[in-house]
Amino acid sequence: MKRINLIALLIFVFTALQVQAQQSNLPPLVSVTGLGEVRVQPTEVLVSLGVETREKTLDAARKETDRKAASIINYLKKNGVDVKDIQTSFVTVQPLYSRGEYGITTPDMYMAVKTMTVKIRKLDKYDEILSGLYGVGVNRVDGVQFQVADMEKYKTEARKKAVANARQKATILTSELGAKVGRVYAINETATGDGPRPMYKMALQEAAVSDMGGGPSIAGGEVVITLSVDVSFIIE
Template sequence: MKRANLIALLTLMLITFKVQAQQQLLPPLVSVTGVGEVKVQPTEVLVSLGVETREKTLDAARKETDKKAAAIINYLKKNGVDAKDIQTSFVTVQPVYSRGEYGITTPDMYMAIKTMTVKIKKLDKYDELLSGLYEVGANRVDGIHFQVSDMEKYKAEARKKAVANAKQKATLLTNELGAKVGRVYAINETTSGGGPRPLYKMAMQESAAADMGGGPSIAGGEVVITSQVDVSFIIE
């Protein structure tokens, strides 16, 4: 047998021996997944809104859009929205051609769009702000997202609940077998996309909408913060 082949064989045997030895040295374990959930009322809402204009020339479309966007920003600032909570998110200017006519090189008009993301921290002012925004030129709302301002606090609370849930599951399992839960052998927080970061899922559950006779036009529902932990305990 050639020396290289012999070395490769010995290396493979050594690796196999180490893996088997590690498996034999593992203590008896109970492995469980704990889930913790915290439900809170949203304290703020992110609104994606903007301006869309169509004009005969590119310059006219751009200027009209910029004018209305500036009016929107000024209106928001005058009504208590901080400048840091207003962020331009999308800008485009493009030609618009007639449909169904082949070979046209001159556009019928130009379309300009500018959108921004606005954080509204007073939910009771949402309807009033939106009405004013329509009046100063906003003509599109692309979406809203409810959230809480002190998210880290609720993440920690959800994590604590997840760990307690894991301990409870492990205790129930081992008690059924007449054993006891010992110290923690391994613990890990997982994410849906992989990696070492903890998993925090946010979902908006909408509450019943206001009646047709009036009242708020949005229902914030609840923000749900979820933490998941995988824990292995030594069985005593």
């Protein structure tokens, strides 16, 4: 056992010495992080909505919820929403009991919930579609997310800006010390944490139809795509 531990220790020391030797042979480097940001107007909106039903029996709650969900899907299709842009995301049925009654075993009623996500590709149809949805059974809206259709295009643009920003930073740092930026030694794209995000012009994230003047109920604002790159340049 002692011999095995000794061999393992020798292997560890040898590996550490190799890493140290490799690091000591590195050329003079300047390492920076470049940031790239692109702001674009959203082209579509993703809405999380659903229907919640309460009935005396489980079967009645389930059937009523299914009926309303079918009406919602039919309404969306009639208003130009492609079936591929409608996705059921959550289904549940549960009993509801009276509060404060110890030992009760029979539920007062049953609650059925079915939610779905809907992608509306025409922003100018958003208010009209949402208003009609309330009329066919929607009684809950859980979220609204603005996004752009061609995300990869804008990611590429943000990536180019990040690389240019990295070179600019490296040039400033080296020029202050009388040196020059050489070729790229290493480059790595890093995550920004939250990815593309909406920047709202108005503090409205609920899908509600406006009661004032019949104008638009929400402002799409901007979608911000941010990328960063870590770059090491050889110093000449």
